[in-house]
Amino acid sequence: MRKWLLGGLGLLLVLCGGGAVAIAWYFVRSPLDVHVDFNRSLRIPPLAESTVDAQGARVFELRAQPGDTDLGHGSTRTWGYNGSYLGPTLRAKRGEHVNINVRNTLAEPTTVHWHGMHLPASQDGGPHHPIPAGGLFQAAWTIDQPAATLWYHPHPSERTETQVYRGLAGMFIVDDGEPAQRALPHDYGVDDIPVLVQDKKFDGDQLSMDERFGSDIGVLGDEILVNGTPAPFLDVRSELVRLRLLNASTARVYSFTLADGRPFALVGTDGGLLDKPYMTDRVRLSAGERAEIVVSLRPGERVALRSTRPLGGGLDSKFNGGQDSFDILQLRAAPALTPATLPGTLLSTPRLDPAQAAQTRSFTFQGRKINGRGMDMGRADAVVVKDTTEVWNVANGHDTPHSFHIHDVQFQVLKVDGQAPPPQLGGWKDTVFLEPHQRYTVIARFADYADPTTAYMFHCHVLRHEDNGMMGQFVVVEPGQQPRLHG
Incomplete structure (x- = not known):
């Protein structure tokens, strides 16, 4: 209720x-302060089936399709992959070659972007390669990055918000051989849980995309779904449970905390594990960001995961959902729990050196533009030489919240408003929240793939802003090459 x-x-x-x-x-x-009765068992997205072909590649089949789903209001028209809402969890190992056949059975074009994945620009699934209604796209690449919680979602020109909101999204888990992954809870669906969080608004039994009065960021729902489940609870049978949090909303920011204020361990961010667990009592995620947390439970207890007031005070914050609070998910511990121990260290992250940067660039997000310019698929906003490191200064130039997402690479945060970043930003990132008038300095290495004819994107991951043109492009080239883009 x-x-x-x-x-x-x-x-x-x-x-x-x-x-x-x-x-x-x-x-x-x-502001909204939403409490629920936690009366539905959390749905766990199935692991996607796959085969291995004669060349040793792991092959997945995805089908974007319409359907009808019970989201707590009867039969609601939705979209999904291989089902009526959301999609299966893709899972593959570092070093594997993957082939993903994406079929579009919708009545409009779509794409599938592999958010957080390092891969050739031609396979990235941006707006440059629409899959027409009834069409097929075959993505293929070799996974070469650390274990991480990634995801996939549409990225068509001017229709991303609508398609994600209707349900096109899924998790993509990359595994590797690092011992830390086995030391953490890792039994999928048992003590290692995907948690895709979305806000929704309903008009009767159907989804509504009506905007909140005064909002400048698109749809803000007044109900929460987790993996498509309203008012969910999770039965836990181990002393430690790993929650792979994904903000799969189109605009809303969440500040996740446990209702009784107990601390939990942040063990990973967008691009993989931290060097060691960071004990905290909250983690804030803007649209598209991920975090892996480990929660400790006692036998028989129940505790709720909540999101509370992610943006603090002020009218702009209120209009954009920053003072809203929600129940998210209830954890229900069994009377007897399997013992588990949190490791003290996880891995050693190699640090990129800004002294080695070949270029320093600056980008200001303001209005619906970046550096005063809207999206143009025929323009390269940055030309990056392959196998070089760059420092980017990324700023929010006004009062509206934004987020910064870059395709292909994971970056490290060097500074936040000129100061050293907090521990929760010490790992690999591909998306970061841009608070009003805040500036981030980040560093990334652009390795392995060069293609002067195809661009990668960087953009605001508030999807209404993205659809309105708050995107730029960068092209990775070999030394001496020039970009050859076609709008």
Whole structure:
């Protein structure tokens, strides 16, 4: 059951009506504080079936399709991969060659972007390679990056928000041989749990994309789904449970915490594990970001994962969901739990050296533009030489929240507003939240793949902003090459 308080003018609105009163009511009403009864068992997305072909490649089949799904309001029209809503979890190992056949059975073009994956630009699934209705796209590459929680979702021109909101998304887990992965909980669906968090708004039994009054970031729902499950609970049978948190919402920012305030261990971010567990009582994720956390439980107890006030005070924050709070997922520990121990160290992350950077670039996100320019598929906003390192200064130039996502590479955060980053930003990242008027300095190495004819994207991962043109392109070339893009 949802609960939220109405401000004093809420009653006045009911009694008097009128647009001016409605606006005044919105300014003074309390933010959302949503509590649920946790009455549905959390759905665990199945691991995608795969085969190994004669050349040793792992082959997956994905089909984008329409369907109908019970999201807590009866039969709702949705989209999904290999089913009516969301998609299976793809899983492959470092060093494996993967072939993914993507069939589009929707009535409009789509793409599939492999968010966080290091791969050739021609396989990246950006807006340059739409899959027409009824069409097929075959993506193929060799996985060469550390174990991490990645995901896949559409990236078509001007339709990304709509397609993701309707349900096109899934997790992609990369494994490697590092002992730390085995030392952490790693039994998928048992003590290693995918947690895809999305907010939704309903009009009767159907999804609504109506915007919140005053919002500048797109749809903000007043209900939460986890793996497509409303009001979910998870039965836990081990003392430690690993939650792979993915903010799969189109705009909303979450600040995840446990309802009783207990600390948990942050063990990984977008691109893989941290050097060691970082004990904290909250982790904030903007759209597209991931975090792996390990929660310790006692036999028989129940504790809720919540998101509380991710952006603090101010009217802009209120309009953009920054003061809203939600129940997310209840953990229910069994009367007897399997013993488990959290390792003290995980791995050693090689650090990129800014003194070795071949280029330093600056990008300011403001309005719906980057450096004052909207998206142009025929323009290269940066030309990067293969196997070089670059430092990028990425800033939010106004009061609207943004996020920064870059394709192909994982980066390290060097500075936040000129200061050393906090421990939770000490690992590999491909997406970072850009608070209003905040500046990040990041460093990345652009290795392995050069293609002067095909660009990678960097953009705001608030999907309404992306669809409105808040994207840029970079091309990776061999020394001496020039880009040859076609708009």
